[in-house]
Amino acid sequence: MLRDITTIVFDVLGTLVDEPGGLRIAIEEAGGSPRDSDELLGVWQRHIEGEQRRIARGERDYVDSGILDREAATRVAQTAGITDTGTIDRLATATRRLPAWPDSCEGVARLAARFHVLGLSNANPESLRALGEHAGLRWHGALSADAVEAYKPSPRVYRLAVEVAGGDPERVLMVAAHAWDLRGAGDAGMRTAYVPRPVGDPPAETDAFDGRFSTLAGLADALD
Structure with missing residues (x-):
């Protein structure tokens, strides 16, 4: 749960x-x-x-x-x-x-009404700011891996997110369409949720994520 x-x-x-x-x-x-x-x-x-x-x-x-x-x-x-x-x-x-997926804007907005919502990306800060505005992603903030001079799945990137979120990885949920990304987050102690996308990296049978949801709406429903 x-x-x-x-x-x-x-x-x-x-x-x-x-x-x-x-x-x-x-x-x-x-x-x-x-x-x-x-x-x-x-x-x-x-x-x-x-x-x-x-x-x-x-x-x-x-x-x-x-x-x-x-x-x-x-x-x-x-x-x-x-x-x-x-x-x-x-x-x-x-x-x-880049264009947002059809459920991204509504899903992010719905979750941001109840949780602190952050983006975490390998994109540099300038690209990330412009992308968020272009795609209409109303998150509370976006973190670039550039801050730690590493790229995901380096542990330093996930530790950055945990630190900004308050320091307790058990209270931080990483959401991604890439199983490799969630494995890195899980290794850092974060909770993990997989959402499939046509361009993502599907989980292996051995992956034990905290949740798997077909859409962001499904994720939001589970967290209500």
């Missing part, structure tokens, strides 16, 4: 907003062919994920998500033959304009 929760922490990219869908739209707007958009999206995602892993292994000094996004946009532009600098600049800020 999810009892005594005071703070709800949401993963943002993929859980509250459609990151791949929004990036695909931005790539096509930049001039990438719709028939190649999946391939170009893969170029972006492989660069971001690969560089975050390199940073985690100590093979690269920490840089924030804005730098990684610009690198990814440059790679996509090179692959697609996009040369206009203004177009590439706009593509590099695509993560600031």
Whole structure:
């Protein structure tokens, strides 16, 4: 049972907003062919994920998500033959304009009426602020992994959320569509709730999260 929760922490990219869908739209707007958009999206995602892993292994000094996004946009532009600098600049800020999932805004607002609601993201503070406004996410605040110069699932990121929430991980609920994210939160002592999204990372049979809900409305009902 999810009892005594005071703070709800949401993963943002993929859980509250459609990151791949929004990036695909931005790539096509930049001039990438719709028939190649999946391939170009893969170029972006492989660069971001690969560089975050390199940073985690100590093979690269920490840089924030804005730098990684610009690198990814440059790679996509090179692959697609996009040369206009203004177009590439706009593509590099695509993560600031991702669309919310249909139930995200209402779900966040409903939960924020009863709990302290925070976003927790690998996006840098500038991107996170812009994204929250663009997507209409009325949370009480958003925490960037940039504050601890690490990327999820580094334990430092989850400890940051627990500290901001008051220090008791048992009263903090992490909500995500990515099982790997919830495992990291659980290792930090946080309570965990899985909500499926088309772009998420489904749980394994061995995952023992505190709750699994088909929608944010279902999560809110369980917490009422």
